[in-house]
Amino acid sequence: MNYSERLAALPFHFWSVVFFALGATVGSFLNVCIHRLPRGESIVSPPSHCPHCGGRIPWRHNLPILSWLWLRGRCAMCGGPIAVRYVLVEFLTGALFLGCWIVFGRESPALALVYAAFLAALVAATFIDVEHYIIPDEITLGGTVAGFFCSFFVPALHGSNGPVGGAQGALIGAALGGGVMYAILRLGKWLFGRERLRLEPGSVVFFGEEGIELPDRFVPYEEVFYRPGDEIRLEAERVELADRCYARCTVRLSRDRLLIGPDTLDPEQVPFMEVVTDRLQLPREAMGLGDVKFMMAIGAFLGWRGVLFTLMTSAMIGAAFGVAAILARRREWSSRIPYGPYLALAATVWIFAGDAIVRFWLGR
Numbered sequence: 001m002n003y004s005e006r007l008a009a010l011p012f013h014f015w016s017v018v019f020f021a022l023g024a025t026v027g028s029f030l031n032v033c034i035h036r037l038p039r040g041e042s043i044v045s046p047p048s049h050c051p052h053c054g055g056r057i058p059w060r061h062n063l064p065i066l067s068w069l070w071l072r073g074r075c076a077m078c079g080g081p082i083a084v085r086y087v088l089v090e091f092l093t094g095a096l097f098l099g100c101w102i103v104f105g106r107e108s109p110a111l112a113l114v115y116a117a118f119l120a121a122l123v124a125a126t127f128i129d130v131e132h133y134i135i136p137d138e139i140t141l142g143g144t145v146a147g148f149f150c151s152f153f154v155p156a157l158h159g160s161n162g163p164v165g166g167a168q169g170a171l172i173g174a175a176l177g178g179g180v181m182y183a184i185l186r187l188g189k190w191l192f193g194r195e196r197l198r199l200e201p202g203s204v205v206f207f208g209e210e211g212i213e214l215p216d217r218f219v220p221y222e223e224v225f226y227r228p229g230d231e232i233r234l235e236a237e238r239v240e241l242a243d244r245c246y247a248r249c250t251v252r253l254s255r256d257r258l259l260i261g262p263d264t265l266d267p268e269q270v271p272f273m274e275v276v277t278d279r280l281q282l283p284r285e286a287m288g289l290g291d292v293k294f295m296m297a298i299g300a301f302l303g304w305r306g307v308l309f310t311l312m313t314s315a316m317i318g319a320a321f322g323v324a325a326i327l328a329r330r331r332e333w334s335s336r337i338p339y340g341p342y343l344a345l346a347a348t349v350w351i352f353a354g355d356a357i358v359r360f361w362l363g364r
């Protein structure tokens, strides 16, 4: 027997254990990515350190899952708590790797590995999006490129036998995923892209350097202005600037322009503005370009069928979660929701159960 035959002769569930352990280890690395990528920090150096005492974590205390359980979720040096999220991500990634091996391992170990790596990226994207409302380009654009490579070398991803067919599948999937998502983004912007706020008559709204002081909350400008076209509009009873006043006029503020009645001003030159009004219109973002790029990466791995399934299923999951959250009074209609996790969840469902669900839908 040669080397690879001997490897293949090992029992199937020996490899199950290997996949779970590999997944848990990858999960440990994902924890680093989840913490550092959105902060623009390097994911290779410095080595892991405790967030409380800053002490470097020795490798024997950095074993996935086991260390956390052994140390009961505390730092070995200072006793500070280590978040449950760390062990959760390690366990989840281990379980997903195990699932890939059990479902695809017999058919093609290479396919199992590619799916496992793709799911690892989905885990990182999900946890980052929930916390920071972004999905880093390293995952979305990097994932699209990785999808092409993997499709070329493992064309079974797209049900093809040759590298050309695989690359074609990735190209169509990425174009469809990115294209449809971009169309949805523009349409959503057009339909729901504005939030109208009703205020008590005579309310005072203060525009400062950093954001807008509403009677009940503070809205930072960076949450309002995403693109050059984004604009705050209001009908003012009265407008007060440092050196002048206006009465009964329309105010329109974008990142680089302030229109008050007939006057055009440079917002940089207006340190503050006080407005008396009873209604206000803010631009609102349901989805971002990050979701478009994310869907492109998903398409590169899963092809056009996976894209259609992911788009439809994510909308259903998102609607279900949204209604549940509103019923539980955990959220208001107008609040911002990251959409990436729904895409990730739907793509995961497609990988493990997509064929079965589509057959069920089509009644076959």
Ligand SMILES: [Zn+2]
Residues within 6 Å of the ligand: 050, 051, 052, 053, 054, 055, 075, 076, 077, 078, 079, 080
């Ligand atoms: Zn510590």
